[in-house]
Amino acid sequence: MVDGGTVGEGTPDGADAVNAAADGGRTAGAGAGGGFIELDRVEKVFAVRRRTGLLRSERREVRAVDALSFTVARGEMVGYIGPNGAGKSTTVKMLTGILTPSGGRLRVAGIDPARERTRLAQRIGVVFGQRTTLWWDLPLIDSYRLMHRMYRIPRARYRENLDRCVELLELGDLLDVPVRQLSLGQRMRGDIAAALLHDPEVLYLDEPTIGLDVVSKARVREFLRDLNAERGTTVLLTTHDLQDIEQVCSRVMVIDHGRLVYDGPLAGLHEAGGSERVLVVDLERELPPIEAPPARVVRVEGPRQWLAFPAAQSAAPLVARIAAEHPLVDLSVREPDIEAVIARMYAATAPVTPP
Amino acid sequence: MELGPAGSGGREPGRLREGLRVYRLVAGAWIRSTMAYRASFVMTAFGNFASTALDFVAILLMFTRVDGLAGWSLPDVAFLYGLSATSFGLADLAVGSVEGLGRRVRDGTLDLLFLRPAPVLAQLAADRFALRRLGRITQGLLVLGWALAAVDVAWTPLKVLLMPVMVVSGGVIFGAVFVGGSAFQFAAQDASEVQNAFTYGGVTLLQYPPTVFARELVRGVTFVLPLAFVDWVPASYVLGRPLPLDLPAWTAFLPPLVAAVCCALAGLAWRAGVRSYRSTGS
Amino acid sequence: MGAGRLYAAVAAGGFRRYATYRVATAAGVFTNTVFGLILVYTYLALWDVRPHLGGYDRAQAVTYVWLGQACLAALAIGGGGVEDELIERIRTGDIAIDLYRPADLQLWWLAGDLGRAVFQLLGRGVAPFVLGSLLFPVALPSDVLTWTAFLGTVLLAMLVSFGIRYLVALSTFWLMDGRGALQMMMITGFFCSGMLLPLNVFPGALGDVVRVLPWSSLLQAPADVLLGRAGALGTYLFQAAWAVALLLAGRLLQSVATRRVVVQGG
Numbered sequence: 001m002v003d004g005g006t007v008g009e010g011t012p013d014g015a016d017a018v019n020a021a022a023d024g025g026r027t028a029g030a031g032a033g034g035g036f037i038e039l040d041r042v043e044k045v046f047a048v049r050r051r052t053g054l055l056r057s058e059r060r061e062v063r064a065v066d067a068l069s070f071t072v073a074r075g076e077m078v079g080y081i082g083p084n085g086a087g088k089s090t091t092v093k094m095l096t097g098i099l100t101p102s103g104g105r106l107r108v109a110g111i112d113p114a115r116e117r118t119r120l121a122q123r124i125g126v127v128f129g130q131r132t133t134l135w136w137d138l139p140l141i142d143s144y145r146l147m148h149r150m151y152r153i154p155r156a157r158y159r160e161n162l163d164r165c166v167e168l169l170e171l172g173d174l175l176d177v178p179v180r181q182l183s184l185g186q187r188m189r190g191d192i193a194a195a196l197l198h199d200p201e202v203l204y205l206d207e208p209t210i211g212l213d214v215v216s217k218a219r220v221r222e223f224l225r226d227l228n229a230e231r232g233t234t235v236l237l238t239t240h241d242l243q244d245i246e247q248v249c250s251r252v253m254v255i256d257h258g259r260l261v262y263d264g265p266l267a268g269l270h271e272a273g274g275s276e277r278v279l280v281v282d283l284e285r286e287l288p289p290i291e292a293p294p295a296r297v298v299r300v301e302g303p304r305q306w307l308a309f310p311a312a313q314s315a316a317p318l319v320a321r322i323a324a325e326h327p328l329v330d331l332s333v334r335e336p337d338i339e340a341v342i343a344r345m346y347a348a349t350a351p352v353t354p355p
Numbered sequence: 356m357e358l359g360p361a362g363s364g365g366r367e368p369g370r371l372r373e374g375l376r377v378y379r380l381v382a383g384a385w386i387r388s389t390m391a392y393r394a395s396f397v398m399t400a401f402g403n404f405a406s407t408a409l410d411f412v413a414i415l416l417m418f419t420r421v422d423g424l425a426g427w428s429l430p431d432v433a434f435l436y437g438l439s440a441t442s443f444g445l446a447d448l449a450v451g452s453v454e455g456l457g458r459r460v461r462d463g464t465l466d467l468l469f470l471r472p473a474p475v476l477a478q479l480a481a482d483r484f485a486l487r488r489l490g491r492i493t494q495g496l497l498v499l500g501w502a503l504a505a506v507d508v509a510w511t512p513l514k515v516l517l518m519p520v521m522v523v524s525g526g527v528i529f530g531a532v533f534v535g536g537s538a539f540q541f542a543a544q545d546a547s548e549v550q551n552a553f554t555y556g557g558v559t560l561l562q563y564p565p566t567v568f569a570r571e572l573v574r575g576v577t578f579v580l581p582l583a584f585v586d587w588v589p590a591s592y593v594l595g596r597p598l599p600l601d602l603p604a605w606t607a608f609l610p611p612l613v614a615a616v617c618c619a620l621a622g623l624a625w626r627a628g629v630r631s632y633r634s635t636g637s
Numbered sequence: 638m639g640a641g642r643l644y645a646a647v648a649a650g651g652f653r654r655y656a657t658y659r660v661a662t663a664a665g666v667f668t669n670t671v672f673g674l675i676l677v678y679t680y681l682a683l684w685d686v687r688p689h690l691g692g693y694d695r696a697q698a699v700t701y702v703w704l705g706q707a708c709l710a711a712l713a714i715g716g717g718g719v720e721d722e723l724i725e726r727i728r729t730g731d732i733a734i735d736l737y738r739p740a741d742l743q744l745w746w747l748a749g750d751l752g753r754a755v756f757q758l759l760g761r762g763v764a765p766f767v768l769g770s771l772l773f774p775v776a777l778p779s780d781v782l783t784w785t786a787f788l789g790t791v792l793l794a795m796l797v798s799f800g801i802r803y804l805v806a807l808s809t810f811w812l813m814d815g816r817g818a819l820q821m822m823m824i825t826g827f828f829c830s831g832m833l834l835p836l837n838v839f840p841g842a843l844g845d846v847v848r849v850l851p852w853s854s855l856l857q858a859p860a861d862v863l864l865g866r867a868g869a870l871g872t873y874l875f876q877a878a879w880a881v882a883l884l885l886a887g888r889l890l891q892s893v894a895t896r897r898v899v900v901q902g903g
Contacts, residue, residue: 046635098469100633114633121472133467135384137483142384149380150473402820409824413833417679419840421686424679548664552671560675567682572674 035071036202036234037095042068042104044090044258064090066258067104074201077228077235079245079266082255083342088238091255092204095236096126109201122151125195129207132191134179140190141175144197151198158197165193168223185216192223202234203227209244221247242266242335256342267312269341276308278334279315284327292321303329311336374477381481389486396486403490407444410562411436411498425566430505431594432564437499438586439561442525443554444492450480450530451488453537454554457544460632469633476534476625506594514593517607521593524610525585531617532557532580534625541628557582565591565599573599584613643740644748651719651752655760662760665710669765673706677773683838691837696776697864701835703769704860707762708791711754712798712855714826716819719750720802724815727806736895743887747799754795776864783862786869790859793876797854800883801826807887810894830855851879 044065049057065087072078082088093099094106097113097120106113111120126133134143148158166172169189174182182190188208195203205224209217225248227233237249245252245266252269254262262269279295282304289297295309295318309318315333322328389396414436418429427435456479459465468475508514536550543549557576565573565587577583577600591598592607655662680698684690693701710717723746726732735742770777778784805822809815827833829852836847836857847853854876861867 093466096470098466098633102634117469118472118474121470124470126470128467131462131464131467133470135381135482138384138388142388146380146384150377150471398817399820402817402824406820406824409827409833412828416834416839417683420690420838421683423686425682425685543660543664545658545660546664548661548668552668556668556671556675559672563675563679563682568675568678572678 036074036076036109037070037072037236038105038107039071039091040069040105042091042094042106043102044087044094044099045102063258065094065101068255068258068260069104070253070260070263072234072236074234075228075232076251077224077249078237079249079252080236080238080255081240081242081245081252086256087258088255089206090258092126092206092236092238096124096204097121122198123201125198125200125203127188127191127195127203127205127208129188129205129210132179132187134187134190134194136180137178139176139178140171140182143179143190143194144175147194147197153198157199161197161199162193165196168226169193169219185212188212188216188220192220196227196233199231200233202236205235205237205239207239208237209239209241217241217243224248242341246335254342261342277311277315277336279307279309279318279322280332280334281305281307281322281326281328282330284329287326290322290326292318292325311341370474374474377473378477378481381478382484385481385484386486389484399487400490400493403487404494405490407440407491408494410440410559411494414562425564427564427566430502430507431596432562433498433502434506434594435564435586435590436562437495437497437502438521438525438590439558440495441492441499441522442495442585443529443558444488444495445522445526446529446533447491447554448485448488449526450533452482452484453479453533454540454547454550455479455482456537457540457547460541460544465632475629479537480534508594517589517593520608521586521589521610524614527614528582528585528610528617529554529557531614531621532582535617535621538621538624538628541632553580557585561586570600577602581613581617584610640740644744647740647745647748648752648755651749652756653752655753655756665761666764669706669709669761670768673703673765673769674772676702676705677769691835692866693835693837693864694776696774698835699769699773700775700777700864701860703766703773703775704863705832705856706769707758707766708794708856708859709832710761711758711791712794712830713750713754713802714798714830714832714855715823716802716826718753718799718802719746720806720815720819723803723806724809724819727809728813728815742895743803743884743891746803747796747884750799750802751795754798758791778863778865783865787859787863789869790862790872790876793873793880794855794859796880797851797876797883800880800887801851803887804883804890807890807894810897826852826855829853831857831860835860851883854879 042065043063046062046064048060048062050060068087068091080088080091090099094101095108095113097117100114108120109123111123113120134140135146138146144162147153148155153161166175169192171186171189171193174186174190179187179190192205192208203224208220208224212220221244224235224237228235235248237244239245249266251264252262252266253260254269278298281290284303286303287305289300290305290307292307294313295307297305298308299306307318307322309315319331322331411433414429414432417424418432422428424432453476456465459468459479465475465479468478471478532553533550536553539549540547557580560568560576561582565583573583573587577588583599587599588602589607589610592604598604598606677699680702681695684693684695684698688694690698709715713720723732726735735745738745769775778787802822805818806815808818812818829836829847829850831847831853836844836853838844839847848857858867858872858876862869862872
């Protein structure tokens with residue numbers, strides 16, 4: 001790791017993005033009596049026991065989250081990404097009051113989550129892609145009725161929110177089905193509805209599109225955009241799918257080794273990482289490699305060619321140019337995955353120092 | 356009984372009421388869903404009845420070969436059995452689901468309970484509320500009813516009063532053992548069987564006369580893990596027998612107090628468990 | 638012999654799978670020891686009144702208790718062996734995948750269950766038995782021959798136990814839900830194997846009946862050989878007869894059931 005700062009410091013772009021976001025956060029915070037979500041040098045240290053022999057084990061401290069500071073203003077939609085084990089879910093668990101931070105200051109809507117978990121619960125909604133918050137063996141509607149009474153949602157409000165979710169998320173036919181019999185996509189929509197019945201001011205989503213088909217993914221993303229536009233709900237989204245971020249979030253934060261390494265718009269992340277998308281072109285017949293700078297051919301296989309181009313750049317002019325000059329049958333764009341983007345960010349900015 | 360987890364405004368006076376409210380809500384949902392499949396409910400309840408009655412079958416088999424066990428007749432032993440099984444059945448019905456804590460820690464579903472505006476213990480205890488456990492209570496009550504008709508007791512108002520007090524206090528003591536055992540699972544998630552030794556082991560132990568067991572064992576379950584106050588101590592008084600360990604007669608009226616102390620200790624253990632979970636995440 | 642090696646590997650896998658849960662195993666040892674203690678005291682109270690009940694003396698009765706605790710998990714008398722997984726696979730239809738394996742379905746599951754049983758005998762059985770033998774006077778044979786004969790009966794008991802549980806699991810093909818059958822199996826297993834009380838203590842005709850049922854192979858048969866109350870050969874024959882009958886019945890039921898799967902297309 002680089003000493004004493006974010007990796008982004010190495011490049012002018014990255015540094016600017018980080019600083020700009022931090023400044024923006026502070027400005028917003030000063031204006032509205034503090035940002036909606038505020039983290040100030042938050043830490044989480046775990047003691048990990050590792051078996052080294054038959055009966056012997058050693059204790060080691062792991063900093064899952066290390067002096068993490070950021071601010072999210074009310075109504076923002078933020079993507080929170082990073083490789084596995086980077087500290088994403090630990091952060092979300094601290095934000096929701098499941099875990100107590102080892103150090104630093106953390107506030108959500110002015111509430112300290114660790115101390116006032118139940119008061120906070122009334123104001124947040126949480127959706128886990130991998131685990132349902134619904135009661136597994138009960139019909140979907142029973143879970144909603146339970147939420148209604150557990151959160152003490154006024155009857156009219158509950159009816160209105162439920163009707164709206166049922167309509168927008170197309171849950172009408174599923175209400176009497178036990179949760180365990182729902183497909184992944186149906187269950188996810190059911191979970192999102194459950195998280196919104198009590199009008200939460202912030203919605204945390206952990207991998208909400210994992211395992212969903214293309215149609216379900218699009219439906220979930222559209223719903224989140226509408227929710228934010230109509231209700232001003234703050235959204236914090238952790239994901240492995242860059243398209244979730246691209247289509248939903250205006251801001252992205254990247255965490256690695258428990259530290260914030262990037263905070264800014266998605267385009268800036270591509271620039272900082274120098275990441276590339278790949279255009280897969282199917283031609284009518286085998287042809288010599290296509291010349292279309294700045295894109296470059298990285299692979300040719302019969303009539304199919306792979307062209308890499310900077311991720312921050314639009315694919316449209318490139319496609320237009322290729323279509324005009326070559327006999328085109330089909331084409332598709334492959335997005336870079338998050339791991340690759342982050343790996344490139346490291347490669348581009350920080351000389352790897354041996355630990 | 357303290358139903359609230361640590362560090363989340365546990366001093367609010369309304370927490371207990373809120374816990375009970377949420378418990379009723381969740382348990383109610385499970386009961387409704389159970390009753391939707393009535394035939395299945397009847398079968399599983401009967402299965403629960405039959406499998407928990409095995410212990411009494413063992414006692415009956417023993418009494419086909421002997422007339423008394425360590426000085427106790429069959430009606431006397433049946434009296435103990437009925438009390439122990441009924442009390443345990445009540446605890447199992449009310450909070451037995453908490454023994455699934457280790458599994459929920461392992462698969463990560465415990466976290467979900469922290470996201471709701473309700474005490475975790477109340478949610479956990481009501482989860483999968485299993486009405487079939489009425490089977491154990493039913494067979495316990497049947498045996499107790501037969502024993503009451505068969506035992507030779509000089510009933511006094513005090514003894515009559517002690518009967519319901521015993522059953523309820525016993526249920527609360529077993530409930531505290533369930534909760535305390537689950538709190539231990541925060542530390543060792545795979546060790547749910549240790550809990551079985553105290554819950555299911557406890558109910559089996561109390562079905563036999565205290566005179567059967569070694570004095571040290573009786574001391575242990577009187578002064579360390581006070582299961583003896585579920586039935587041994589008060590039931591000996593009702594039956595007009597000497598109390599175990601030559602305890603004075605007034606100790607027969609201690610069960611409510613013992614139950615309260617057990618609850619307080621289980622509550623503390625639970626709080627400690629939740630606190631360690633929230634700081635370690637495992 | 639390739640097939641033999643395959644099933645040996647499956648058995649080793651079953652052994653290892655259970656061996657990974659060290660804490661659970663330790664917890665199981667603790668629980669078996671506690672239950673053993675409770676039972677020993679009740680048996681001693683019983684034998685105080687009737688010193689030669691069922692032909693056992695006090696030390697033999699104590700030995701019987703600890704043997705029961707040692708074998709409970711290994712012989713899955715109350716369930717808890719591979720049948721849980723098998724039932725789940727039948728219920729979800731995953732069993733169709735198993736049918737395409739180039740291995741015999743019954744032998745495959747038998748091998749896995751034997752691996753499990755051997756681990757649970759060593760991991761969960763030995764410790765309570767040794768502990769009980771140290772705390773109470775027991776009647777253990779001093780010659781290697783009896784011990785060897787005893788181990789033979791335990792092995793046959795494992796086969797009989799699997800035979801019963803395999804039949805119960807296959808019933809899921811028709812019942813679609815294994816819970817009821819499992820519960821019946823648990824109740825019958827505890828009652829008829831002698832887990833509640835040695836079968837030779839059962840009164841009159843009831844005692845005669847339970848002694849010829851397959852469950853008496855599980856606990857009563859190994860106990861009688863260990864306590865020197867039955868010859869090894871006769872016991873082996875009895876156990877083997879039940880093992881063969883149950884495993885053959887399992888094969889028959891399996892072929893009927895799998896034909897159903899094929900007809901229904903899974």
